[in-house]
Structure formats: structure tokens, C-alpha cells
Amino acid sequence: MAISSFHPPQRTLMGPGPSDVSARVLAALARPTLGHLDPAFIGMMDELKRLLQYAFQTENAMTFAVSAPGSAGMECCFVNLLEPGDKVIVCQNGVFGGRMKENIERCGGIPVLVEDPWGRAVDPDKVEAAFGANPDAKFLAFVHAETSTGACSDAQTLCAIAKRYGALTIVDAVTSLGGSPLKVDEWGIDAIYSGSQKCLSAPPGLSPVSFSDAAAEVIRQRKTKVQSWFLDLSLVMGYWAGEGKRAYHHTAPVNSLYALHESLVMLQEEGLEASWQRHCDLHQQLKQGLAELGIEFIVPEGDRLPQLNAVTIPAGVDDAAVRAALLADYNLEIGAGLGALAGKVWRIGLMGHAANQRNVDYCVAALREVLSR
Amino acid sequence: MAISSFHPPQRTLMGPGPSDVSARVLAALARPTLGHLDPAFIGMMDELKRLLQYAFQTENAMTFAVSAPGSAGMECCFVNLLEPGDKVIVCQNGVFGGRMKENIERCGGIPVLVEDPWGRAVDPDKVEAAFGANPDAKFLAFVHAETSTGACSDAQTLCAIAKRYGALTIVDAVTSLGGSPLKVDEWGIDAIYSGSQKCLSAPPGLSPVSFSDAAAEVIRQRKTKVQSWFLDLSLVMGYWAGEGKRAYHHTAPVNSLYALHESLVMLQEEGLEASWQRHCDLHQQLKQGLAELGIEFIVPEGDRLPQLNAVTIPAGVDDAAVRAALLADYNLEIGAGLGALAGKVWRIGLMGHAANQRNVDYCVAALREVLSR
Structure with a gap:
């Protein structure tokens, strides 16, 4: 029953993430491990x-990577900002808005749900109406780029509404960071989380936040302890912030942070706007190719994310069989539908x-060949 | 302000963890990323x-790696097992017993503290007495190998006491797993967590649990939802367990899991008992070397962990200066004291x-040279 070393096949990752990790980032990942309090490592954390x-x-001082995947980054935002009884307007137009609602409930918050169809952007008018009916709401939570549907919501407009009602905003940018326009300070986002494995193309496991x-002040003014010790920012920031001396909280995922660092150096080299444009351009190319195959998008053109292309599975086509063939014959991963869209769509990541x-x-080419079998 | 790639120095890691990661494990870490639902990856997860x-x-079916460091593994045990009002006898003989108590409180549990001096094992008589005074305690929580002091407690005896009182046991094995005798089934441990970066020598960031x-049954019978969505085992196990189809919960830290897999393959090749013996033998060598330098252990011989050697800083020696010199001149990391032992001890990891x-x-040799300056 001896188990031997694992040698994964070399895939092309065009699902909803993780995305292909470059040789440069993989090389950074494998550099020698340092202690989590080593001055050389602390210097890298600052960078x-x-x-x-x-x-x-953003200029936010409280900007760092949670030592766990995007779901933990989401939880980090909610457990630190919410106290029991806090009312939160939460928008659901896909799987991840629902996950936000679940987080709010588990923190003892009171969610006010604003629903939009899966595959559509969040409707600002509905959010405005929800604030009108709930002027005591302390937070607005929504997903900027819905990974389950490929819809992009107008974060700037939604944040402006929240500001008018004196509410803070909590934004899911797991799939948008690095791939489409996102301007935390200009748009007035108060708390935001992302993932390392989407448009940053670092390995999965970290959540930039x-x-x-204003959010930091809410955390400082809490009357109750954060329910999670691991995610308690009053403790975590003793490690990530602080001039000079860092207080041990938990052992940072040292090598994963090297990889995230390298992926961000590459983003800086390319330039953020150039990266946004590249995602846009490639999306146009993909759209054209899919159109030739008669494959249609589920999201109206104006709401589409370039990096997550949710398309209808053609009638009569066996969803699982096609994905299995792409994997087996082309080492190509595309994503299945999630939640209400399971079996109905494919999600092609760029x-x-x-x-x-x-x-x-x-x-x-692979889709053309497999669909013609 | 352009930031360039990070190239860490090559250290020798003899602190309280992370420990040196082998070239083999680093190579595994850098293998091509797979999707977290790829059949090839699922096969690796089963291994x-x-x-x-x-x-x-152990034969426990519910055995896997939490997608975050040991502190999250600790929290995973407490948030899943405890419900508000549950009484927990918790032993503190160092930093990490205190962290357990903090977790219990944040879950709404009622901690009954059993204290022992830092640097000593947990006293079974005190635990027996605590159960006598609190027969309604549902759990006993203790640290097997205290990373802050280097003391090893008698997990087998402590678990036997808990069993007599019908309580389940929650055990911190962050520093013991792979390095000293640990027998989950034979000793009757109900919930246990560890870290990837100690005696397994994988990079930090994962927590084997x-x-x-009996613990799984307690989780199934919960009347309240687990307060953490990310750590909720009723959801997590839909991804890690299940024959065949895995349900997406969060995106697994794919590459980090490759590395943990490789480190465990190496442990299997060496043999668990051989690894325990190696740690023991090297500890004896280190003890002899330190004795020649007049450096003394803070833990009585019978309670000492071989893999974490907490020693008194010789009188008149500048703690920070010595550690800085070891790092600068020898690329050698040893650990500082933690909590109550800060400035008083060094922690030398093996x-x-x-x-x-x-x-x-x-x-x-490095200590000899630096101390003689």
C-alpha cells in the first residue's frame, strides 16, 4: 500500500480558477522557506x-493577504466588521452572494436580501429601494464579479448609494482583482477580499484583502470579540502591520506568499490597465470563436466579465462527457455550472x-472537435 | 518604486517551525497546478x-488537511465540536493552552482552566480533580507537545481520564506529529490538529486534522450551526470525503497539498517509528553539545520533547544580539522565547x-562561536 510521489498532468486551466500558474510564479513558490519572523521575510511582506x-x-494601510483561500477572506470581512444585530443589505445574483448571506447569519447579523436573476448584474434601483426601506442598515455587501455566472456589477454606483445612506461596503472581488477595472479608493469600497488563484494566477490558498x-475604525470600536481567533484583525495586524517589530499570531504560509508576491510583481511589470485590456481583448477573441460554434453567453453583453465566460451548453450535448473529453484528450479544464446553473452552463475562464x-x-479548437464527435 | 522578484537567503531553520523544507518537497510544491475538482487531484487527496x-x-474516516495554518486547525476543532454553554476542561502549561481557552470562549463554551507551570507536563492528577469537580464537562482539551516550552504531556493518560468521565478529547499535536510517539486510535483521541511546517517539514499553511x-457524531448532532462557514465540517467533508463525486466548498490550496503529500510519502518511506527514533537520537546529540556550552534545558528530562529544545539563555548574554548574529553570520535561525518565556529562553528546533x-x-558550533565573542 506504499504511496509514491505525485506527478500531476500538465493541464491548461480555463475554468473558474485556479488559472494557469506561470513557471516564474511556480519557481518563486519553491524558493527556500524562511521563518515567518525572519527580517528578510518581513521585508517581503512589506513589499x-x-x-x-x-x-x-488603494492607499489603505490595512491591506494584506489572509492566510487561507477566498472563502476565508470573505469570512474575515464579515466576522471583523459585523456585530450581532447589525443589519446588512446583501445582494444575491449568483452563488457567492448567497455565501455572503450565510456568513452574515453566522455572525448574528440580519441580512436584507436583494435578489437579481443569475447572470445579471445587481440592480442599483433595488439596492436604493432596500436602503429606503432599511435606513438603519450598517453595511451593503455585494459581489463585484460573480464567478458562478460571469456577471459584473457596477461597484462604483452601488458604493455611492451605500455612502448616501451612511453604510459601509463589503465587496467580493475574487474574480475581478487584476482582471477588470477595480478602484477601491476611487469607488469608496470599505472592505474587499479576493483570491490568489484567479486573475493573479498564483496558486490557490491566499486571500488578498x-x-x-472607516472600516478599521468600526473594527476598533467593536463591543464584542471577533468570533474567530484566527481571523481576528486586532491580532492579525500585530503581525502584518507595525513598524519594525512584528508580533507572532499564526505561522504565515511563507512559500505561498512568495508566489503571490511574484504574481504581483508580474502584474506591476505589465501594468494594471494593460492587464485589464488584455483580458478584454482575449474575451473578444473567445467570443468570436464561440460564436462560430453557435455557443451563446448567458450574461447580456454589457454585464459580461471578460475573465469568466458563462455559456449555454448546446442542446443535446452531454455536459460531463464533453468536459471529460476536453480533460482526457486535450488536458484542458473548463468549468461546470455551479448551483442553479449546474448542468446548464460551462464556465470558461480567461x-x-x-x-x-x-x-x-x-x-x-478543442471544443469544435469534441462537439463534432 | 518598482518592486522586483524576491530571492530569499538559504537559512538553516532550527527554530520552533517552520523547519527546513527538503528539495524534494519544494519540487513537489512547484509542480503544475491542477483544478481542485480535477480527477487527478481528487486521487491525490485520497492518498x-x-x-x-x-x-x-488512526482509521478515522474524517482525516484531512484544513486549508489554513495550525491555528485554523485548532479553531476547526473547537467551532465544530462545541456549542454555546458546553463546559471544557482546558489545560494550560504554555502559550497554546491559552489559545485553546480563547477559542473556547469565542465559541460560547465554558472553560475550566487547569494550570501547570510553563515547561512542565500537564499534571494528570489536576485533570482528574477538575473532572471530579466538573463531572458535566463535555470535553478535555490539552496540548500534547507545547511548542512554547518544549514540554510533552502524557496524552494517553489524559485521554483515559477523560474517557472515564465520558468526555471527548481535543488535542494539539502541532509539534508532535511525525516527531514523537502519537497514537490517535490507541490513545483514544477524539479530535486532533497539527501543522504542516513542524516535524513533517512541508511549508507552513496547512493543518492536518x-x-x-464519536466526534463526528457530536458534529452531526449539533443543534446550532457552526459559527465559521469556512471551517464547517458538514460542508468541508462534502469536498474531502464522499465516494466519487466531490462537492465544491472552497478552492483547495492545490500546490501546498502536493507538498504535504510529498512530505508524508517521505515519512512513510522512513517509517514513523524510525522518524521518532531519529528525533530522539538527534536530541541526545544536541543535548550533549549544549551541555558542553553550559546551556541548560528548562524542561525536566522526563517531560522533554526531542524536537523542541527550550534552553535558558546564559546569564549576561544578549538574547536578540545572539539570534541576530546566528542569522547574519550563519544563516541559522533559532527561536526566541514566547509569552512568559520571552527574553528568557531560546527554542532550538530539531x-x-x-x-x-x-x-x-x-x-x-555556531552557538559556541557567537557566545565566545
Whole structure:
């Protein structure tokens, strides 16, 4: 029953994430492990913070990476900001808005649900109406880029509404960070979380987050302890912030942070706007290729994310069989539908390092061949 | 302000963890990323589970790695097992027993504290007395190997006491797993968590855990939802367990799991007992070397962990200056004291891949030289 070393096949990752990780980032991942209090490592953390500030387009001091995947980044935002009884307007137009609602409930918060159809952007008018009916809401929570549907919501407009009602905003940018326009300070986002494995193309396992000064003040003024010790920012920030001396909280995922650092250095080299444009351009190429195959998008053109293309599975086509064939014969991963869209859509990712011409051509050619069998 | 790639120095890691990661494990870490639902990855997860069962010496079906560091593994045990009002006898003989107490409180549990001096094992008589005074306690929580002091407690005896009182046991094995005798099933441990970065010598960021059938039943019978969505085992196990189809919960830290898998393959190749013996043998060598320098252990001989050697800083020696010199001149990391022992002790780790003759000789020689300056 001896188990031997694992050698994964080399896939092309065009699902909803993780996306292809570049050789450069994998090389960074495998550099020698340092202690989590080593001055050399602390220096890298400082750089990582500045790189994340650039990616998020923010000056927020409280900008760092949660030592766990995006779901933990989401939880980090809710458990630190909410106290029992707090009312939160939460928008659901896909799987992840529902996960936000679940988090609110588990913190003892009171969710006010604003629902939109899966595959559509959040409707600002409904949010405005929800605030009108609930002027005591302390927070607005929504998903900027719904990974389950490929719809992009107008974060700037939604944040402006919240501000008019004196509410703070909590935004899911798991799939948008690095891939589409996102301006934390300019748009007035108060708390935001993302993932390392989407448009940043680092390996999965880390969640970049950022908190505005107003959010930081809410955390400082809490009357109750944060229910999670691991995610308690009053403790975590003793490690990530602080001039000079860092207080041990938990052992940071050292090598994963190297990889995130490298992926952000690459983003800085390319330039944020250039990366946004690349995702846009490649999306247009993919759209054209899919149109030739008669494959249609589920999201109206104006609401579409370039990096997550949710398309209708053609009538009579066996969803699982096609994905299995792409994997077996082409080492190509595309994503299945999630939640209410399971079995109905495919999700084709064009994220980060995977957003390139070669991948688009390969994916369209592979789909053409498999669908014609 | 352009930031360039990070190239860490090559240290020798003899602190309280992370420990030196072998080239083999780093190579595994850098293998091509797979999707978290890829059949090839699911196959690796199944192997990883069997390898962890071997390391923990358990048949527990609910054995896997939490997608976050040991502190999250601790929190995973408490949030899933405890419900508000549950009484827990919790032993504190160092930093990490205190962290357990903090977790209990944040879950709404009622901690009954059993205190022992830092640097000593947990006293079974005190635990017996605590159960006598609190026969309604539902859990006993203690640290098997206190990373802050280097003391090893008698987990088998403590678990037997808990069983007599019908209580389940929650055990911190962050520093013991792979490095000293630990037999989950034979000793009757109900919930246990560890870390990837100690005696397994994988990079930091994952927490191996295991739950007995009795613990799993307590989780199934919960009347309240687990307060953490990310750590909720009723959801997590839909991804890690299940024959065939896995339900997406969060995106697994794919590459980090490759590395943990490889480190466990290496443990299996060496053999668990051989690894325990190696840690013991190298500890004896280190003890002899330190004795020649007049450096003394803070833990009585019978309670000492071989892999974590907490020693008194010789009188008149500048703690920080010595550690800084070891780092600067020898690329050698040893650990500072933590909590009540800060400034009073050094913690010299001999963990996993770092527990070898070369490291022992190097450490003793470097200390000799730096202390004689």
C-alpha cells in the first residue's frame, strides 16, 4: 500500500480558477522557506502590501493577504466588521452572494436580501429601494464579479448609494482583482477580499484583502470579540502591520506568499490597465470563436466579465462527457455550472496567465472537435 | 518604486517551525497546478488522507488537511465540536493552552482552566480533580507537545481520564506529529490538529486534522450551526470525503497539498517509528553539545520533547544580539522565547528534515562561536 510521489498532468486551466500558474510564479513558490519572523521575510511582506495596494488601487494601510483561500477572506470581512444585530443589505445574483448571506447569519447579523436573476448584474434601483426601506442598515455587501455566472456589477454606483445612506461596503472581488477595472479608493469600497488563484494566477490558498480607515475604525470600536481567533484583525495586524517589530499570531504560509508576491510583481511589470485590456481583448477573441460554434453567453453583453465566460451548453450535448473529453484528450479544464446553473452552463475562464491567444485558440479548437464527435 | 522578484537567503531553520523544507518537497510544491475538482487531484487527496491516517495512527474516516495554518486547525476543532454553554476542561502549561481557552470562549463554551507551570507536563492528577469537580464537562482539551516550552504531556493518560468521565478529547499535536510517539486510535483521541511546517517539514499553511467517529457524531448532532462557514465540517467533508463525486466548498490550496503529500510519502518511506527514533537520537546529540556550552534545558528530562529544545539563555548574554548574529553570520535561525518565556529562553528546533547530524553540529558550533565573542 506504499504511496509514491505525485506527478500531476500538465493541464491548461480555463475554468473558474485556479488559472494557469506561470513557471516564474511556480519557481518563486519553491524558493527556500524562511521563518515567518525572519527580517528578510518581513521585508517581503512589506513589499507584498505595496503590491496589493497597487492591484487594489488603494492607499489603505490595512491591506494584506489572509492566510487561507477566498472563502476565508470573505469570512474575515464579515466576522471583523459585523456585530450581532447589525443589519446588512446583501445582494444575491449568483452563488457567492448567497455565501455572503450565510456568513452574515453566522455572525448574528440580519441580512436584507436583494435578489437579481443569475447572470445579471445587481440592480442599483433595488439596492436604493432596500436602503429606503432599511435606513438603519450598517453595511451593503455585494459581489463585484460573480464567478458562478460571469456577471459584473457596477461597484462604483452601488458604493455611492451605500455612502448616501451612511453604510459601509463589503465587496467580493475574487474574480475581478487584476482582471477588470477595480478602484477601491476611487469607488469608496470599505472592505474587499479576493483570491490568489484567479486573475493573479498564483496558486490557490491566499486571500488578498483591504479595509478602509472607516472600516478599521468600526473594527476598533467593536463591543464584542471577533468570533474567530484566527481571523481576528486586532491580532492579525500585530503581525502584518507595525513598524519594525512584528508580533507572532499564526505561522504565515511563507512559500505561498512568495508566489503571490511574484504574481504581483508580474502584474506591476505589465501594468494594471494593460492587464485589464488584455483580458478584454482575449474575451473578444473567445467570443468570436464561440460564436462560430453557435455557443451563446448567458450574461447580456454589457454585464459580461471578460475573465469568466458563462455559456449555454448546446442542446443535446452531454455536459460531463464533453468536459471529460476536453480533460482526457486535450488536458484542458473548463468549468461546470455551479448551483442553479449546474448542468446548464460551462464556465470558461480567461484569467491572468491563462488569458492569452494560444489558450483561446486551443480552447475553441478543442471544443469544435469534441462537439463534432 | 518598482518592486522586483524576491530571492530569499538559504537559512538553516532550527527554530520552533517552520523547519527546513527538503528539495524534494519544494519540487513537489512547484509542480503544475491542477483544478481542485480535477480527477487527478481528487486521487491525490485520497492518498493524502491515507498518508495522514498513517502519520496519526488512526482509521478515522474524517482525516484531512484544513486549508489554513495550525491555528485554523485548532479553531476547526473547537467551532465544530462545541456549542454555546458546553463546559471544557482546558489545560494550560504554555502559550497554546491559552489559545485553546480563547477559542473556547469565542465559541460560547465554558472553560475550566487547569494550570501547570510553563515547561512542565500537564499534571494528570489536576485533570482528574477538575473532572471530579466538573463531572458535566463535555470535553478535555490539552496540548500534547507545547511548542512554547518544549514540554510533552502524557496524552494517553489524559485521554483515559477523560474517557472515564465520558468526555471527548481535543488535542494539539502541532509539534508532535511525525516527531514523537502519537497514537490517535490507541490513545483514544477524539479530535486532533497539527501543522504542516513542524516535524513533517512541508511549508507552513496547512493543518492536518482527524476526528473520531464519536466526534463526528457530536458534529452531526449539533443543534446550532457552526459559527465559521469556512471551517464547517458538514460542508468541508462534502469536498474531502464522499465516494466519487466531490462537492465544491472552497478552492483547495492545490500546490501546498502536493507538498504535504510529498512530505508524508517521505515519512512513510522512513517509517514513523524510525522518524521518532531519529528525533530522539538527534536530541541526545544536541543535548550533549549544549551541555558542553553550559546551556541548560528548562524542561525536566522526563517531560522533554526531542524536537523542541527550550534552553535558558546564559546569564549576561544578549538574547536578540545572539539570534541576530546566528542569522547574519550563519544563516541559522533559532527561536526566541514566547509569552512568559520571552527574553528568557531560546527554542532550538530539531524538526523533520532539520533533525539531522549536520544541523546539530552546525548549531552547536555556531552557538559556541557567537557566545565566545
